Amino acid sequence: xxxxxxxxxxxALLASPAAAEMKTMNGAGATFPYPIYSKWxxxxxxxxxxxxxxxxxxxxxxxIRQITERTVDFGATDGPMTEEQLMKVDSRILHxxxxxxxxxxxxxxxxxxxxxxxxAVLADIFxxxxxxxxxxxxxxxxPGAALPDTAVTVVHRSDGSGTTYCWVDYLAKVSPExxxxxxxxxxxxxxxxxxGKGNEGVAGLVKLTPNALGYVELIYAKQNGIAYAxxxxxxxxFVKAGIPSVTAAAAGVKMPKDYRVSITDAxxxxxxxxxxxxxxxxxxxxxxxxxxVLKDFLRWxxxxxxxxxxxxxxxxxxxxxxxxxxxxxxxIK
Numbered sequence: 001x002x003x004x005x006x007x008x009x010x011x012a013l014l015a016s017p018a019a020a021e022m023k024t025m026n027g028a029g030a031t032f033p034y035p036i037y038s039k040w041x042x043x044x045x046x047x048x049x050x051x052x053x054x055x056x057x058x059x060x061x062x063x064i065r066q067i068t069e070r071t072v073d074f075g076a077t078d079g080p081m082t083e084e085q086l087m088k089v090d091s092r093i094l095h096x097x098x099x100x101x102x103x104x105x106x107x108x109x110x111x112x113x114x115x116x117x118x119x120a121v122l123a124d125i126f127x128x129x130x131x132x133x134x135x136x137x138x139x140x141x142x143p144g145a146a147l148p149d150t151a152v153t154v155v156h157r158s159d160g161s162g163t164t165y166c167w168v169d170y171l172a173k174v175s176p177e178x179x180x181x182x183x184x185x186x187x188x189x190x191x192x193x194x195x196g197k198g199n200e201g202v203a204g205l206v207k208l209t210p211n212a213l214g215y216v217e218l219i220y221a222k223q224n225g226i227a228y229a230x231x232x233x234x235x236x237x238f239v240k241a242g243i244p245s246v247t248a249a250a251a252g253v254k255m256p257k258d259y260r261v262s263i264t265d266a267x268x269x270x271x272x273x274x275x276x277x278x279x280x281x282x283x284x285x286x287x288x289x290x291x292x293v294l295k296d297f298l299r300w301x302x303x304x305x306x307x308x309x310x311x312x313x314x315x316x317x318x319x320x321x322x323x324x325x326x327x328x329x330x331x332i333k
Contacts, residue, residue, distance in 0.1 A: 029063020061160015
């Protein structure tokens, strides 16, 4: 009989609002890392069932806008915020690198399995100077390939995008004309092409459009069964995107204290030239216990989350970067 009061007390505790309360954190931004972030937030919820992390895959431009307007608890981008953008935020923003990935030239050409492209050719295609698949510049890189004598349908992002930033950052490094006429930003004025929203939208358009060429994060090409080209790197070698070639692109980088670094057109024979870090945008000072919650998640991301990157086509952070990031995480308030 003396157990009944105890049972009733436990039942009352379990039914109390405090015990049942679920804490929610909201983030938004880049589509590039969405597959790995979805995996991480799901796995972390198993570790911390009282915490639900929601993430909207709306593009890096949207993530930067929402973190600036304080409508989310964290943002995400594949294109670092500019000094001008950082000045608009009423708190210091930390760029926390999470994984590395690749942006690939995804194409839809019947009978062509191993397309090779150079940065100069890609720039000229997206500038509208090369308009047909049988153009001599493409044919020269692909001797013997059954290239169709058809127009190239260019597909690009219609929204502000870190994937775009990585892509045009690379094109600007290999094409002075691109740098002068179009430039580098998360959103640019495209000379030619069709626009798709998000990596999902571009992948969908390429898959459904014969003779199309677009750019997407590697995992979106793999998940949609879309072919993607090898790209001529700085060492003069054609390299396909993959974990080893993305890791090689980051091998020689000197990481700055604010982590805003470009690794496109990297040196090294095995380096894939359109590689990038992707970043979470975190307020250095947070209200309530949000800073502690974010800090705990980021510690888990560095320790356990990195091991999940490879299965989804991302490269984990180099050990030197993880050491730096771990120290930065501890500064979150």
